[in-house]
Amino acid sequence: MTMINRKLFNSEHAIFRDNVARFMREQVVPNDEKWQERGFVSKNIWRQAGKIGFLCVGIEKKYGGADADKCYSMILIEEQAKANITSLGFGVHSDIAAPYIQNYGNSALKNKYLPKMVSGELIAAIAMTEPSTGSDLQAINTTAKKHEDHYILNGSKTFITNGWNCDVVIVVAKTDPTKGSKGTSLFVVDADTDGFSKGKRLKKIGLKGQDTCELFFNNVKLPKENMLGYENDGFIYLMQELPWERLQIAIGAVAKSQAAIDWTIKYVQERSVFGKPVSHFQTTRFRLAELATEVQIAQVFIDRCLEMILDDKLDAATASMAKYWTTDLECKVVDECLQMHGGYGYMWEYPIARAYVDARVQKIYGGTNEIMKELISRSIGLGVDRK
Numbered sequence: 242m243t244m245i246n247r248k249l250f251n252s253e254h255a256i257f258r259d260n261v262a263r264f265m266r267e268q269v270v271p272n273d274e275k276w277q278e279r280g281f282v283s284k285n286i287w288r289q290a291g292k293i294g295f296l297c298v299g300i301e302k303k304y305g306g307a308d309a310d311k312c313y314s315m316i317l318i319e320e321q322a323k324a325n326i327t328s329l330g331f332g333v334h335s336d337i338a339a340p341y342i343q344n345y346g347n348s349a350l351k352n353k354y355l356p357k358m359v360s361g362e363l364i365a366a367i368a369m370t371e372p373s374t375g376s377d378l379q380a381i382n383t384t385a386k387k388h389e390d391h392y393i394l395n396g397s398k399t400f401i402t403n404g405w406n407c408d409v410v411i412v413v414a415k416t417d418p419t420k421g422s423k424g425t426s427l428f429v430v431d432a433d434t435d436g437f438s439k440g441k442r443l444k445k446i447g448l449k450g451q452d453t454c455e456l457f458f459n460n461v462k463l464p465k466e467n468m469l470g471y472e473n474d475g476f477i478y479l480m481q482e483l484p485w486e487r488l489q490i491a492i493g494a495v496a497k498s499q500a501a502i503d504w505t506i507k508y509v510q511e512r513s514v515f516g517k518p519v520s521h522f523q524t525t526r527f528r529l530a531e532l533a534t535e536v537q538i539a540q541v542f543i544d545r546c547l548e549m550i551l552d553d554k555l556d557a558a559t560a561s562m563a564k565y566w567t568t569d570l571e572c573k574v575v576d577e578c579l580q581m582h583g584g585y586g587y588m589w590e591y592p593i594a595r596a597y598v599d600a601r602v603q604k605i606y607g608g609t610n611e612i613m614k615e616l617i618s619r620s621i622g623l624g625v626d627r628k
C-alpha cells in the first residue's frame with residue numbers, strides 16, 4: 242500500500258528501524274509465547290536490548306544513553322507493535338521512568354540509576370495508581386512523612402507495569418495530605434528497601450507477557466535525596482511528562498492498527514468462501530478501504546504531534562486528543578479485522594486474536610479516554626470546577 246511519505250525520518254532512523262525490526266524478529270518473537278504463558282519476560286532480554294542500545298535512547302550520553310531524538314523512541318514503539326509484541330515494558334522504563342530521573346533527579350540519583358537503566362541491569366517502573374483511585378490522582382492515599390533527614394513511605398499501588406520484575410520504582414506519594422495535588426511528591430525507591438514488597442502478578446485478559454503487579458510500602462525509610470525535584474511539586478512534574486506518555490500510547494495504537502490491516506489484507510486474499518477470495522466481496526474491500534483511510538489520517542496527526550514534541554510544544558489537550566482518538570480507532574480496527582478473519586480470528590495462533598485482546602487496555606491506561614475528553618473539554622473553555 243502506498244503510505245504518505247513520513248518526513249520525520251532520515252537515513253539513520255531507517256537503519257535504526259531495520260535493526261530494531263531484526264531484534265524483534267530474532268530475539269523477541271521466538272520467546273514471546275513462553276513469556277505470555279508464564280506472565281513475565283526474562284531479565285536477559287532487558288540486558289540484550291541494553292547492550293545494543295535499545296533502552297533509554299533519549300538519555301544523555303554522560304549516563305550512557307544516545308541522547309537520541311524522540312523519532313528513535315517512536316521507531317522502537319512502532320516496530321514492537323508491528324511485531325505484535327506487548328510483553329516488553331521497555332516504553333515505561335525508557336521513555337517514562339528514565340526521563341523523570343533525568344529531568345528532576347539530583348546528580349547522585351542520575352549517576353546511580355541511569356547508566357544501569359540504559360544497560361538493562363536495572364528495570365524501572367512508575368507507580369501512580371492505587372487500589373482505591375486511578376483517574377483521580379489527587380486522591381491517592383500513599384504518604385511520605387518527613388522525619389529528620391528521611392521520609393517514611395506508607396501505602397499501596399496497583400496495576401504497575403514492570404512491577405514484578407522491577408528493581409527501582411518511581412512512586413507518587415502525598416507529602417502534605419492536606420493540600421491535594423499541591424501536596425504531592427515523587428520518590429525513587431529501590432525494590433530491595435526494607436518494607437517494600439511486591440504482590441502477586443495480576444491476571445489480565447491481554448498483555449499476558451507483561452508483569453503487571455501490586456506494590457506495598459510499609460514504613461519504607463527513604464533518604465530525602467531520593468525525592469525527585471522539590472517537595473510538593475510532584476503534580477507539576479506529572480503534568481509535564483504525561484503528554485509524551487500519552488503520545489507513546491497513540492504511536493503504538495496507530496502502528497498496531499496498520500499492522501492489523503496488513504495481516505487482514507493478506508488473509509482475505511488467501512481465504513476462499515463461496516468459491517472466491519473473501520477480498521472479492523465488495524463489503525470486505527470497502528471496509529478495509531475505510532479503515533486504511535482512517536489509519537492514514539491518524540498517522541498524519543500522530544506524526545504532527547511528534548514534530549510538536551521535538552519542538553517541545555505538545556500540549557496536554559492535543560496529546561489527549563491523540564491518545565483517545567487513536568486508541569478508539571485501534572479497538573475498532575482490530576475488532577473489524579478480526580471479523581474479516583471469521584472463526585480463525587478468534588484463534589490465538591492468528592496475530593489478530595492477540596491484537597484484539599491487547600488493544601482493549603489502551604483506552605484505559607495512561608489516563609482513561611473519558612479523562613482525555615475532560616482535559617480536551619477544559620482546553621476548549623468547557624472546564625467545570627471540581628468540588
Ligand SMILES: Cc1cc2nc3c(=O)[nH]c(=O)nc-3n(C[C@H](O)[C@H](O)[C@H](O)COP(=O)(O)OP(=O)(O)OC[C@H]3O[C@@H](n4cnc5c(N)ncnc54)[C@H](O)[C@@H]3O)c2cc1C
Binds near residue numbers: 377403453602607611
Ligand atoms: C495493564 C495495565 C497497566 C497499567 N500500568 C500502570 C502503571 O505502570 N503505573 C500506574 O500508575 N498505573 C498503571 N495502570 C493503571 C491505569 O492508569 C488506571 O487503571 C487508569 O488510570 C484508570 O484508573 P482506575 O482503574 O482506577 O479507574 P477509575 O478511576 O476507577 O475509573 C472507572 C471509570 O470511571 C471513569 N471516570 C473516572 N473519572 C471520570 C470523570 N471525571 N468523568 C467521566 N468518567 C470518569 C473512567 O473513565 C472509568 O471508565 C495500568 C492499568 C492497566 C490495566
